[in-house]
Amino acid sequence: MDDSRETFGQNAFVTGFPVKHSRSPLIHGHWLRSLGLAGSYRAHEVAPEQFGAFIAGIKDGSSGFIGGNVTIPHKELAFQLADRPDALSEELGASNTLWMEEGKLHASNTDGRGFTANLDERHPGWDQTDTAVIFGAGGASRAVIQAIRDRGLKNIHVVNRTISRAQELADRFGPAIHAHPTDALGEVMKGAGLFINTTSLGMDGEAAPQMDFSPLASGAVVTDIVYVPLLTPMLIQAEEQGFATVDGLGMLLHQAVPGFAKWFGKTPVVDEALRALIIADMEKH
Numbered sequence: 001m002d003d004s005r006e007t008f009g010q011n012a013f014v015t016g017f018p019v020k021h022s023r024s025p026l027i028h029g030h031w032l033r034s035l036g037l038a039g040s041y042r043a044h045e046v047a048p049e050q051f052g053a054f055i056a057g058i059k060d061g062s063s064g065f066i067g068g069n070v071t072i073p074h075k076e077l078a079f080q081l082a083d084r085p086d087a088l089s090e091e092l093g094a095s096n097t098l099w100m101e102e103g104k105l106h107a108s109n110t111d112g113r114g115f116t117a118n119l120d121e122r123h124p125g126w127d128q129t130d131t132a133v134i135f136g137a138g139g140a141s142r143a144v145i146q147a148i149r150d151r152g153l154k155n156i157h158v159v160n161r162t163i164s165r166a167q168e169l170a171d172r173f174g175p176a177i178h179a180h181p182t183d184a185l186g187e188v189m190k191g192a193g194l195f196i197n198t199t200s201l202g203m204d205g206e207a208a209p210q211m212d213f214s215p216l217a218s219g220a221v222v223t224d225i226v227y228v229p230l231l232t233p234m235l236i237q238a239e240e241q242g243f244a245t246v247d248g249l250g251m252l253l254h255q256a257v258p259g260f261a262k263w264f265g266k267t268p269v270v271d272e273a274l275r276a277l278i279i280a281d282m283e284k285h
Helices: 024-035 047-058 075-081 087-091 111-122 139-150 161-173 182-188 231-241 247-256 255-264 274-285
Strands: 012-015 040-043 068-072 097-101 104-108 131-135 155-160 179-181 194-197 221-226 244-248
Touching: 012 024, 012 255, 024 040, 024 255, 024 274, 047 068, 047 075, 068 231, 068 255, 075 104, 087 139, 097 111, 097 255, 111 139, 111 221, 111 244, 111 247, 111 255, 131 139, 131 182, 139 155, 139 161, 139 194, 155 161, 155 182, 161 179, 179 182, 221 231, 231 244, 247 255, 247 274
Parallel strands: 012 040, 012 068, 131 155, 131 194, 155 179, 194 221, 221 244
Antiparallel strands: 068 097, 097 104
């Protein structure tokens, strides 16, 4: 994605409804400053009934944007309205990254790449296991399932209170995915090398259930896509039980890299300075 073209004031966005709490402008603003680029990246709230017109403005150039990020509730519609969605978006039915290229609106979904890049950075070797347990079958789990399946994990157990939701994911993502009710959690955890929480349990200080991670393999990794708080109740419990953990902040940071490279022509680096910047902002709010 990286190339040598110069950037002259190109403008990108993050849109959602609401979007004011997004930390994406902080991330991309940091990269624009550190790379000395003249572009801009800002939050641009769009109501659902106005989203089609917003996308039309990107396509015809009247919006002034060359692309951007899309968050809830627009990801599915962004995929549908793109001219050139990639294979990741096609399978997910949702896009979070848009860019204009040769007169066409292209779309991808970088959430899964953000998830695996975070694990690669914080706990290399996490993918040496064949078996993972994913707790939760909501929209956030889709890109995670896709990404770890594509990394070669052969047995991915999706555990959810409503098993029909988990079964929908198994049907969508293929034979490596297995659906289970919540009461099967202890059984499917046996020997698994990776445990992923994709629910909102523990977010913003909310209570989370007591978890027994002891059935996991001895070198297993426990990770949470929630990053506020940075150390969620599940991660704290896993650490207390002797397991390695990876927080969810890096997923947010790494998923931003491909889009920035498309819009501004330089591939940025996720480093400790960026983590510190976002953590400081989290502590203020």
